[in-house]
Amino acid sequence: MDKVILDEKKKILLDFINSKEYHPLKFKEIANILQVPRDEKQDLREVLTSLQADGKIDQDTQGRYKLADANTKTGVFSGTQRGFGFVIIEGEDEDIFIPENATKGALHNDKVMVSIKDDRTGKRKEGEIIRILERSSSTIVGTFEKSKNYGFVIPDNQKFGKDIFIQKEHTKGAVNGHKVVVKITDYGGQDKNPEGKVIEILGHMNDPGVDIISVIMAYNLPMEFPDGVMNQVESVPDEISERDMAGRKDIRNLQTVTIDGEDAKDLDDAITISKDNNLYHLGVHIADVTNYVTENSPLDKEAVKRGTSVYLVDRVIPMLPHKLSNGICSLNAGTDRLALSCFMDIDDKGNVVGHEIAETVLRVDRRMTYTSVKKILEDNDEEERKQYEEFVPMFELMAELADILREKRRKRGSIDFDFPESKIRLDENGHPIEIKPYERNKATKIIEDFMLIANETVAEDFFWQEIPFVYRSHENPDSDKIKQLGIFINNFGYSIKIGQDEIHPKELQKLLLKIDNTPEEALISRLTLRSMKRAKYTSTSDGHFGLATKYYCHFTSPIRRYPDLQIHRIIKENLRGGLNEKRLKHYNKILPDVAxxxxxxxxxxxxxxxxxxxxxxxxxxxxxxxxxxEGVISGITNWGLYVELPNTVEGMVRVSEMMDDYYIYDEEHYTMMGEHTRKTYKLGEKVFVEVVAADKLLRTIDFAFVDEPEEDQ
Structure with missing residues (x-):
């Protein structure tokens, strides 16, 4: 049934069920009263099922339909290893706690109907699951364990909470330690484990590469492109033609560079820059992917399905085939390429005083790396500066403008989380041989600054044109979480101002500046980030809290993100005058689902x-x-203390293994204190730990506190 028709029918039926005269009623009675013809009864069932899934109506024990109780909601169940879980409800600030005896056999990520209790016994709302509306998955990836007459599979996802029973005839010959894919045949219940059968053996858990393949399968990440997609790719040319360039702005005469990591192959953004009369002319040029990925083509449908490229430690699972991402859509030096460009005139205060968005043809002069540009700008490396002599003034101008843009963002309150991401290096067998923080430098920040200003400029332009668009939105944080953060940072002598349950991003920005280069910096930064909501894509411009801006979108990576690809299509259609009423209606209809x-x-x-x-x-x-x-205490719970090492690895010291005293967790002050010795461990404290265990199956690392080692004489 068409979504628009379904929504209309749902509204009519909901109004009908809402009428007290006909409440509650069985399916047959509803069909008779509404005089639904026999051939449309299936449609009626579909509408009723959809209303149940929305949590709008419910069925009693006699199968009669009635309006759902105000305390009955629909959400997604998030399980835990310990049996209890939480129901996450879209649009609600607080998750609903579900005790182990109230899950009704729900498994992680199932869509459920939950009844929320009026009274609070603990700190959060509590409820019980009254119906499982939709199972999240019929297949699970896990590790096979053999018993004498049967087998069972321990799911890789610890939130699944229950092992899966496998009858002997359904083991497919799996042995202990095999990573397998299981099809669930019986979901079990409150006191009964799910049952299933092994449908694929991925290999032994210790075989090279099997661990990552298991994650890929568990998350249903599509590895291969369908034949229809590859057939379309075959027709994509290796180089652009004169016909492709027709009607485009030719900027091949401008000095143009790409700046990326050494390993990057999909170079989708290039920069041009100049300055006159205190006005910077910045050009951000993005590969024109939509020239080859047309709407509703096999390539486009597959890109929607994938949504984004996935970057794993040993591979990339691309949104688009490599022939595009590493070929004609990669802005390789010395080749003519098609782009969608945002030209901005920026004053010395960082204000964009004029801009133009245009379809262009460009030719990159030099493919630069972050390392080289860092050497030129930060290290003042003579050899590097000599090698790229003709580009040095360009890089210095980039640094000058980037500083201005960053200062402007700082003044308005933009929050800059400068976390060291993990850089994991593997050997040829996929075994990790080095883990270290991946630090940002001057060159990476310049590109970030330029991408941010282009994204803002494009978003504001299309907002004021009132054209359907996909925005990147970041809601204001939940006031309760901000209050908790305020209590927590008080332990370290810091404070934040919260006005009328709202906080301005400037307050969090000031906090991050105060903790810069302190022992507690990483910890408070992470807790500040956790107190915020997750950014998402929307078809309305709802503002971006973290960047302190009203208008933001993702324009700069159409090779690896579908929203960028989608707005490129809209921008080009607008530039060509093709956005008539029919096309505007089309985009208004599809964009909420795309987002x-x-x-x-x-x-x-x-x-x-x-x-x-x-x-x-x-x-x-x-x-x-x-x-x-040596590490830093990064988290404290009733059952243990998390310690983070400088290489970004985090492990736990379990309270049950701390034998020198009986330790009690002081939740109010985020400390762990020994009952007899009064020895105290607090967040952010530097400690020394010994690695005592690392369990690949449970994904856990166990530490034990040790005394500071003596320095070698």
């Missing part, structure tokens, strides 16, 4: 990337059992 799908696939990619990093960190630390490291 939602992009947000879902982005989260999937983030979770998969994080999972692989966690796996490799556990594997790396398993080579360092018995060794001592």
């Amino acid at each position: 939602m799908q992009a947000s879902i696939t982005e989260r999937r990619a983030d979770d998969a990337e994080r999972e692989v990093d966690k796996l490799k960190k556990v594997e790396y630390m398993s080579d360092h059992i018995g060794e001592t490291f």
